[in-house]
Amino acid sequence: MRNPLKEIRERLRYLLDRVFAREFSGQLIFFIVLVVLVTLLGMSAVFIGLFDQENLAVEGVPTKIDRGFWDAMWWSLNHVLNLRGFQRMYGASLPIVLYALLLSILGLAVFGVLVSLINNTMRRRIESLRAGETPVWEKGHVLILGWNNKIISILQQLARLSPGARVVILAPEEIQAMENRLRVAGIQNEPITTILRTGVPSNLRELDRVAVDRAASIIILSTDGDDRDSIKTLVLLAGREDWPGTRPTLTCEIAREENYELAMIAARDRVQIISSSRVISKVIVQTIRNPGLADVYHELFSISGNSLHVLEAPELAGRTLGELALGFRDGVPVGVAWEQPVEGGVRLAAGLNPGADYDLLEEEQLVLLAESPQVGFKEPGEEYQCTVARDGGSQPRVPKRLLLIGWNDMVYDILKELDAHALRGTAITVLSGVEPGKARSLIAAKIHYSLKNVELEFRQGDGSDARAYEDVDLAEFESLVLLADDSWGSDDADTHTLRVLLRLSSLPWLEARRPHTTVELLDHANRDLLAGLGVDDVVVSPDIVSAQAAQVSRESILGPIYKELLSAGGVEISLRPAGDYVALDTDCRFDDLTWSAQQKMEIALGLRFSDTGQVLLNPSRESVWRLTGDDRIIVLAQQVYR
Template identity: 35%
Template sequence: RRGNSPVKESGHVLILGWSSKAVEVISLLAQRHRRPRVVILGPRDVSDMQESLRSSGAYGLGAKIVLRSGSPANHHELERVACADARSVMVVSTPLDGGDADIEAVKTLLALASFPWKGQRPKVACEIASARGIDVARAASHGAVPIVSSGEVVSRILFQASRQSGIAAIYDEIFSFTGAGIHIRKVPRCAGLRFGDIEYAFPRAVLMGISTAAKRADGSERYDFLLAPERSRAIAADEWLIFLAHTDAITDDLDRPVFRSTVAMPKAYLLLPTDGSSGGNGEPASTVFTSEISRAEKYLPPPRERILVLGWNDNIHDLLAEHDACVGSQTEITVVSAFDEGAARAQLAQRGAPKRLKTAFVQGDARSRTGIKSLAPQEYDCIVVLADASHRSPDPDAATVMSLVMVRDALRGRQTRPRLVAEILDPLNAGVVSGLEIDDLVISPRVVSQQLVQISQQAMLADIYRELLSSGGVEIYLKPASRYVVPGRSCSFNDLVYSAQRLREVALGVRIARDRAKPGGGLQLNPPKDSRWDFADGDMVVVLAEELYDRRA
């Protein structure tokens, strides 16, 4: 009961460190496994951890939870929680009063690197709070442990949500264990076939990309991957396929005569296209399927947007940096917090202020009606409400709820309103804000815990997730259905796959506007290839693409 005795478990999941993410990790494991066994070693009193788990409902999730109090950076403590017998190990960043939350995580990685393992080391994944700590964490683990930066993940999702409505729900499904997720499989019969052809070979899965594994000099594995490759790219015999699917049991139609080797195998550079062809040049998108209603409208003018950010926390630095790198002078951002302009710019300068982004900083309180109305929120294209730390509220989520209520009140009765993005820290508050007309809700501990659990079981996913969330690479977008098929014509998912290929994109699913009020918000990821729709205004296609806008001068 006091947490002093050795743990007599094997094959358990071991959490090293303590934060609110522990509850989310337990919840995700309970979704994936029947009665999972979870051992937590944290630098907190067992009674305090028990109370946190009890109040959050963790004990009702069906998991067996064993708590031990101690330092995860101590070899003796690691032996006490049967670290060597664990199935997987997750290191979580532990908040310290007035200190760096990543210090304990880095010390734990050093302890794990020097731990006398009896046999094969269990799979390990680590969370680092700040993106600044990623390089230190990688060095501490000799590059052998995949790292999730919670600040980087949350800020990048907030950034993408501020650009396009509905993106947070897509990532929530892909990162979770329910719905469509990323699966990696080797399919030997695809060797020699073109990527653009075999996109049609999997009736219940979307082919997203290809991957290879190689050995580093120290013997550890390195994973290279390519998302949304050229449609003419041939699959090599030693390559793996990256899918978006609802299950590991991915079936194929490769027995059909139409699937045959039509191109020579590449002789070198396995992750490069075999020729210089590209989409949108009039060539057939595939030799397997042809669409009669395909459209491929490539150009979208980049909009000039004004964004209002209410609140300030550590994510503001990465959020502004993402806007600065990706959209730059096309966007104006006003940040409202407890800091005046001088103090706000001084804090940003410590980590590098935006160079191209137009920014303004206002000292104010978004929780008051007067404060909100003085900002003229109706004049903005998007409003982002952060879990504010600048006013030092004991309950940041309460401040977020109050700000959202004031924003809704200020916009009441208007025919058009800005997109609304909100960040909360406690998943239990999701129901509280559900009626406040939020377009994208980001629950910070949940999205970070989802990634941590996933990569603790499959390390390759860490780099794929990072690529999807990085600006400037291959990302997920929602684009108007009218770009892909002739309006007024019934279309199948294969028609969308065909049109996306012509644009060097990969179709992942659709979002139907008339179903936005239904569970799931009208989102359909990885629909069967024979699914059909009659698209209307507001319907969107979810795609993997290099960028949202064609930035021609």
């Protein structure tokens, strides 16, 4: 049975919806009806003594017309509309009263329109300010064009490198969404100022709005992994010739490897290009070959700790890098950098590990691994004599059996890099949400040559489901790699990675034999969640790329240095057995490691202790250790390809 009151309420609600749907005409009718109804309600005061003797002396009670209907309506209407001019017309002739009422209502409407205009203008102004539509009047600021998951790490790096910096962000995102993301990450507590603007970075007018002419450095980010806008912005800025002052340092991230070559063409040697896919795949493969290397990169690219710096020291010209390595007590020389003249300007170039007998030229800069650029040089004494050096030649290798769980755009570069380092016959099994036939087609489309050393097997299955491992002999694998998987369409790849690790930890085969496990994460905040799950190395991919972008934007010479460090065929950071360098269980210092590494055309960067897993880069020259066969020496060495 229907409720009559409920039905009445629904009909009234529907009537109001229809009235306001008709905009002005409907709302005007509603206003008139409302005034009439409320006025009639006010006239009912007659029945509660409006014209009683005790109220007749009150100034606000009219009595000159009839002390009845008309006086009651006058009294009620003036209370409803509160029209001052109309109130003073009491007792006038009917035409004058009606005319005064019309003028008063029109005056009320005019006043209402004025209030509405002011209100709307203020509201639009506030919305415009919130939307970031006003021009930016900064100078010498860092300009970030685009938005992705690396933005937080970039801002944290900039806060560390340049406290007090002013950072302007132009991205095709809502201001409120960007503000919320920065607030959750705690950027408001960092010593930088962020200014947000919504817009399209590849639009010249939008760039003028964020003072692109006055920026000290510009970072172009790949928005949501799509390089289309990045390349358009890159073409726009790299081809510009009419900079009013010094050309700002330009850095551009390219997410997809297939776009890297086009980006390099568009850059014209004027922009530092960072291929996030190439960089991360390189780090992951190096970590597979060198267990523990992820911690080295974590410190190298972290907000605190040792990182790469460039030092201008013309007074050291003529000295060899071997002499300099023993003279710096709080830094490790790893290479040289210089400016190379090209058509239309200069190009920055760098060479890492040129050899201990390389003479530093006056026009060259020294590349150092140190906690800060302020390092001290002590004149070395007599030629250093190392009494504990040992000769060995261990090389890192790719495991013969490897299980790769997950699928994303980096899988192609990872497979190419693994093939370059692996011995012939190395078996790689890929478990993901991609159907095997489609996976082979994708590999064939992205890798335009036959992989010579690795044999691929593709399986479709969810790594967090035990059924995916039913017919897989997991005990045969020497190494596990978990990628940030996007093959299942999940918005939170890290959560899926955690579920896979939980599943793997429950399998009985791990109790007998635990392979080396490397995990890719997209958010460093999730790193602590992996404790106790058997993870050996964690690669937080956005942090590595964002650290490069931030550091290169501040010091452009670091661009070719990182390119040399993380490019195929160059040098690489490697972890080698301590017994290849010094006598085991014998007192040694870092100078001993430095001298011994120089004999192998390598540069000693630090140590990794097997008992604690601690990574020690650029250690104190006064420390003394007794190393074991499981300890590792961190060196910068030439890559060896099979």
